[in-house]
Amino acid sequence: MTQNRVSPEANKDKVVIFDTTLRDGEQSPGATMTHDEKVEIAEMLDEMGVDIIEAGFPIASDGDFEAVSEIARRSKNSVICGLARANFKDIDRCFEAVKHAAKPRIHTFIGTSPLHRAIPNLTMDEMADKIHETVTHARNLCDNVQWSPMDATRTEWDYLARVVEIAIKAGATTINIPDTVGYTAPRESADLIRRLIAEVPGADAVIFATHCHNDLGMATANALAAVEGGARQIECTINGLGERAGNTALEEVVMALKVRGDIMPYTTGIETTKLMAISRRVASVSGFPVQFNKAIVGKNAFAHESGIHQDGMLKNAETFEIMRPEDVGLSETNLVMGKHSGRAALRSKLGELGYELADNQLADVFVRFKALADRKKEIYDDDLIALMQDEERSG
Ligand code: KIV
Ligand code: ZN
Numbered sequence: 104m105t106q107n108r109v110s111p112e113a114n115k116d117k118v119v120i121f122d123t124t125l126r127d128g129e130q131s132p133g134a135t136m137t138h139d140e141k142v143e144i145a146e147m148l149d150e151m152g153v154d155i156i157e158a159g160f161p162i163a164s165d166g167d168f169e170a171v172s173e174i175a176r177r178s179k180n181s182v183i184c185g186l187a188r189a190n191f192k193d194i195d196r197c198f199e200a201v202k203h204a205a206k207p208r209i210h211t212f213i214g215t216s217p218l219h220r221a222i223p224n225l226t227m228d229e230m231a232d233k234i235h236e237t238v239t240h241a242r243n244l245c246d247n248v249q250w251s252p253m254d255a256t257r258t259e260w261d262y263l264a265r266v267v268e269i270a271i272k273a274g275a276t277t278i279n280i281p282d283t284v285g286y287t288a289p290r291e292s293a294d295l296i297r298r299l300i301a302e303v304p305g306a307d308a309v310i311f312a313t314h315c316h317n318d319l320g321m322a323t324a325n326a327l328a329a330v331e332g333g334a335r336q337i338e339c340t341i342n343g344l345g346e347r348a349g350n351t352a353l354e355e356v357v358m359a360l361k362v363r364g365d366i367m368p369y370t371t372g373i374e375t376t377k378l379m380a381i382s383r384r385v386a387s388v389s390g391f392p393v394q395f396n397k398a399i400v401g402k403n404a405f406a407h408e409s410g411i412h413q414d415g416m417l418k419n420a421e422t423f424e425i426m427r428p429e430d431v432g433l434s435e436t437n438l439v440m441g442k443h444s445g446r447a448a449l450r451s452k453l454g455e456l457g458y459e460l461a462d463n464q465l466a467d468v469f470v471r472f473k474a475l476a477d478r479k480k481e482i483y484d485d486d487l488i489a490l491m492q493d494e495e496r497s498g
Contacts, residue, residue: 118369119336122148123157126186128344138170140388145174151377155182161200162193168200175204184208189237198244209241212251216258234266235273242274250275256287264303271305278309285318292325293332300333312336315351322351341385342393354378354399362425379432406437410445413438417447442476458491468494
């Protein structure tokens with residue numbers, strides 16, 4: 104009987120949130136962050152309730168080593184994890200950095216698919232031995248060890264099951280199943296985790312994690328499907344930052360689980376009202392702006408311009424919003440004034456600016472507003488004030 108080594112962060116209804124903004128996110132070309140910026144982001148992640156922070160890749164550079172060490176020293180509640188390839192030197196360097204944390208974790212990985220096996224030119228047996236000895240080594244240093252077969256979703260089933268079993272026997276406490284190139288699809292993602300848990304000896308004693316890339320735009324769907332299949336750790340990044348098309352976005356999976364708890368009854372420990380602030384800070388320090396229509400944190404995620412939508416929103420916010428802006432850290436919905444806006448929104452907006460209009464006056468101002476909106480994409484408060492001053496002069 105395998106000893107139960109499931110990480111203390113886990114219970115069957117909780118999804119552990121593993122944030123890798125500072126490791127996989129920072130690997131996006133051009134997203135490099137300074138030491139102080141990384142420490143600041145790690146503090147924000149810790150405060151918002153992220154269970155595990157992958158703080159960096161300590162062997163990659165002295166700078167990464169120093170950043171991971173300082174994040175580990177300053178950590179309060181989160182587990183601090185560092186990445187290491189499958190060799191003793193990487194693993195030792197990783198532990199040297201994370202050991203300062205109250206809760207350290209070593210994350211070691213190797214590419215197991217045929218394409219990835221060809222790079223170090225190892226036979227399947229040689230790679231299996233390497234996995235056994237490196238996971239054993241990591242486990243001798245640290246109680247909390249995560250192992251990843253990189254490119255798991257393109258690895259032959261028999262070999263994947265074999266190496267996962269080896270890693271569990273060698274002492275891994277979390278098995279992460281990466282979709283390294285964003286190749287899988289939701290049903291397959293769920294089935295793979297379900298089958299691993301059902302068929303690999305010892306699988307019930309570890310946590311399975313999902314790590315999805317977004318090459319086909321399915322990272323969030325694949326991560327949530329993996330949870331349906333039994334994964335209880337989602338690896339993700341703020342704003343979906345990450346290699347190529349990015350990783351699963353933390354804010355998306357967290358809000359999906361919160362809003363659709365009726366069909367996905369799992370909790371996270373994330374304080375969602377902090378999502379907008381960290382999204383903006385990560386965008387600023389990484390230099391990667393958030394697309395306007397990005398789910399949850401985009402500028403337009405809680406903005407409405409069309410008359411029908413604005414009218415509905417003024418009557419009942421649930422008409423066109425499934426989340427409250429306050430739940431993600433915004434003070435209110437933004438009714439954007441533009442050529443699609445209707446009278447109800449114009450009246451409401453002018454009311455906010457201190458102008459109470461009779462119906463006939465509103466009709467007149469509405470005509471002028473539409474003419475202006477045809478010339479200008481977005482009408483700001485100052486435009487409306489100027490329009491009202493003009494109206495008052497001419498009236
Ligand atoms: O995408 C990936 O496979 C990774 C591993 C290092 C876990 O980032
Ligand atoms: Zn990755």
